[in-house]
Amino acid sequence: MADSELRLEQMVARLRERGHRITAQRRAILEVLARSVGHPSAEQVFRIVSTEFPKTSLATVYKTVTALKEAGEVLELEFSQDSNRYDGNQPYPHPHVLCVTCHQIVDLDLTKLGDMADEVTGQTGFRILTHRLDFYGLCPKCQE
Amino acid sequence: MADSELRLEQMVARLRERGHRITAQRRAILEVLARSVGHPSAEQVFRIVSTEFPKTSLATVYKTVTALKEAGEVLELEFSQDSNRYDGNQPYPHPHVLCVTCHQIVDLDLTKLGDMADEVTGQTGFRILTHRLDFYGLCPKCQE
DNA sequence: CTTCATGCAAAACATTTGCAGCTGG
DNA sequence: CCAGCTGCAAATGTTTTGCATGAAG
Numbered sequence: 001m002a003d004s005e006l007r008l009e010q011m012v013a014r015l016r017e018r019g020h021r022i023t024a025q026r027r028a029i030l031e032v033l034a035r036s037v038g039h040p041s042a043e044q045v046f047r048i049v050s051t052e053f054p055k056t057s058l059a060t061v062y063k064t065v066t067a068l069k070e071a072g073e074v075l076e077l078e079f080s081q082d083s084n085r086y087d088g089n090q091p092y093p094h095p096h097v098l099c100v101t102c103h104q105i106v107d108l109d110l111t112k113l114g115d116m117a118d119e120v121t122g123q124t125g126f127r128i129l130t131h132r133l134d135f136y137g138l139c140p141k142c143q144e
Numbered sequence: 145m146a147d148s149e150l151r152l153e154q155m156v157a158r159l160r161e162r163g164h165r166i167t168a169q170r171r172a173i174l175e176v177l178a179r180s181v182g183h184p185s186a187e188q189v190f191r192i193v194s195t196e197f198p199k200t201s202l203a204t205v206y207k208t209v210t211a212l213k214e215a216g217e218v219l220e221l222e223f224s225q226d227s228n229r230y231d232g233n234q235p236y237p238h239p240h241v242l243c244v245t246c247h248q249i250v251d252l253d254l255t256k257l258g259d260m261a262d263e264v265t266g267q268t269g270f271r272i273l274t275h276r277l278d279f280y281g282l283c284p285k286c287q288e
Numbered sequence: 289c290t291t292c293a294t295g296c297a298a299a300a301c302a303t304t305t306g307c308a309g310c311t312g313g
Numbered sequence: 314c315c316a317g318c319t320g321c322a323a324a325t326g327t328t329t330t331g332c333a334t335g336a337a338g
């Protein structure tokens with residue numbers, strides 16, 4: 001996983017240049033997010049980090065995630081019922097598919113998305129900053 | 145607003161056929177959602193309905209919204225920090241622009257969206273049930 | 289050393305649930 | 314009538330905050 005190691009070092013560098021300190025468990029949190037397998041929730045990050053640092057608290061995970069959000073180094077997918085999910089591997093907006101049964105999240109690479117922002121600006125006068133495109137459905141396994 | 149009256153009667157009919165009763169305050173809730181000016185939150189619906197029925201509770205709004213969701217008669221836009229917003233006027237998924245400053249929500253009509261679901265199925269094998277496409281930005285007024 | 293990070297517990301939210309009494313059909 | 318609706322209050326679950334202690338740089 002050389003990719004996620006590179007990504008980890010990018011995240012560390014960005015936090016440092018913003019005046020943040022890198023502690024051992026903070027680095028562990030970043031590691032999980034840099035990998036972002038399955039787009040983990042804060043709780044899931046917490047559980048993984050806990051195996052290595054048993055005294056870590058959920059609050060620390062949230063505080064680190066907040067710092068990363070401010071640095072633009074993690075993408076947060078908000079949900080109101082379920083908890084939020086995080087992607088530190090691709091921290092810019094990109095489309096996802098979510099399985100409504102097993103809650104897995106898969107990245108997408110859609111071609112037709114490019115000029116939509118321009119279409120929106122032309123239609124509304126909004127200056128578009130970001131966006132969110134999620135599809136909801138049944139993954140191959142959960143279709144039976 | 146003959147449109148929203150028609151919409152209101154549709155919602156009433158759908159709830160009735162699903163075995164729900166129509167009380168006075170429930171009808172008032174439906175009225176606000178049928179109009180859906182500004183895509184109100186549960187709290188906002190509650191406040192509007194409260195002027196006519198001062199003893200209404202927020203729980204009743206949520207229970208009615210839940211019934212409507214199950215009937216597919218309201219679209220729920222989920223947020224984790226801010227509260228959810230509801231559209232009873234167009235209860236099927238459609239794109240929105242959200243102003244990050246004044247929190248207004250505007251409907252969009254994008255042409256290029258059609259065949260995206262097919263592209264997703266081809267790419268992942270998911271059976272797509274619904275989707276969500278939201279743009280975030282600054283509305284003309286909030287750009288100064 | 290000084291400032292920031294940590295971990296705990298408590299607070300802050302939006303939303304849901306339990307329940308006794310009310311009411312639509 | 315009686316199943317479903319109401320309003321209240323309490324519970325839930327996620328995220329945030331306050332604060333004393335500890336460690337990074």
